[in-house]
Amino acid sequence: MACVNPDGTLSESAKAILLVLKEAKTPEEISRIIDQPLFKVRSALRDLTTANMVQEIQGKFQITEEGLKVIS
Amino acid sequence: MEQVKSMPRIGEPAPQFEAVTTHGTLRLEDYKGSWLILFSHPADFTPVCTTEFIAFQGIYDELKKRNVELLGLSIDSVYSHIAWVRNIEEKMGVKIKFPVIADLNKEVASLYGMIMPGESKTETSRAVFVIDPEQKIRAIIYYPLTTGRNIDEILRLIDALQTHEKFKVATPANWRPGDDVIVPPPNTQEMAEQRMKEKYDIKDWYFSKKKI
Missing domain, CATH: 3.30.1020.10 (Antioxidant, Horf6; Chain A, domain2)
Structure with a gap:
């Protein structure tokens, strides 16, 4: 996974995504807030979902307990 | 004998793929809603390709204003790509900000017909695919290994396609x-x-x- 290193640490852009996901947001909203291209946000969300750090609910993404642990 | 695969054509849906890139694993569907220039180059650490990468980076801000993304590709490893783009920044002072596909197994290159076996079986030609926000192929350009592309023409092509779309x-x-x-x-x-x-x-x- 690109935004999650093999040792479990996160890239800066992945952390930036997690930090804005305490409230559920669409990829488009995240892209605007963190000023990153939409394709990168979509790719990172896929990785973070696989790592159980975010979950998708009806097209919006929100941080999970696992994700909160990583950024706390 | 190597099987000849049919190449994608203008007006057809762009073949979907998932690929390792310098910006992580990307899928074509990640670009839905924006225009995409998918282009191949023969090899990292070669002079003509280096001039092309610098020129592509030169128009990247203008492309972004037009809702266009850039995605490079060659049959090299992601480590080679990372080393090359770092070298370009160090030696030429240009930071390459767009992702580059590491297509070591030639999967994407084969899907898009980027390899011209008569010219080289191990390198991709200088192909350019313009893909629209609905992921349909709107233009295709091919240049041989020896000849660097006119990058300004690619920006002109985008302007022409978007003008057609709007008016x-x-x-x-x-x-x-x-x-x-x-x-x-x-x-x-x-x-x-x-x-x-x-x-x-x-x-x-x-x-x-x-x-x-």
Whole structure:
């Protein structure tokens, strides 16, 4: 996974995504807030979902307990 | 004998893929909603490709203003790509900000017909695929290994395609933004007669230009 290193640490852009996901947001909203291209946000969300750090609910993404642990 | 695969064509859906890139694993579907220039180069750490990468980076901000993303590709590893883009930054002072596909197994190159076996079986040619926000192929350009592309023409092509999209007009040879555009020719006799009364720059019933 690109935004999650093999040792479990996160890239800066992945952390930036997690930090804005305490409230559920669409990829488009995240892209605007963190000023990153939409394709990168979509790719990172896929990785973070696989790592159980975010979950998708009806097209919006929100941080999970696992994700909160990583950024706390 | 190697099987010859059919190449994607203009007007057809762009073949979907998932690939390892310098910006992580990307899928074509990640680009839905924006235009995409998918281009291949023969190899990392080669001089013509280096000039092309610097030139592509040179138009990247202009492309972004037009909702266009860039995605490079060659049959090299992601570590080679990372080393090369770092080298370009160190030696040429240009930071490459767009992702580059590491297509070591030639999967994407084969899907898009980027390898010209008559020229090289191990390198991709200089191919350019313009893919629209609905992921349809809108233009294809090929250059041989020996000849660097005219990157300015790629920006001009994007402007022409987006002008067509917005105004439903065609663009003449060597058109540049601000130039007159071609009004689509009428396709009935009645409309041809009507066309001659329109306030366009009319050379004949089938050949009219207008400003936009």
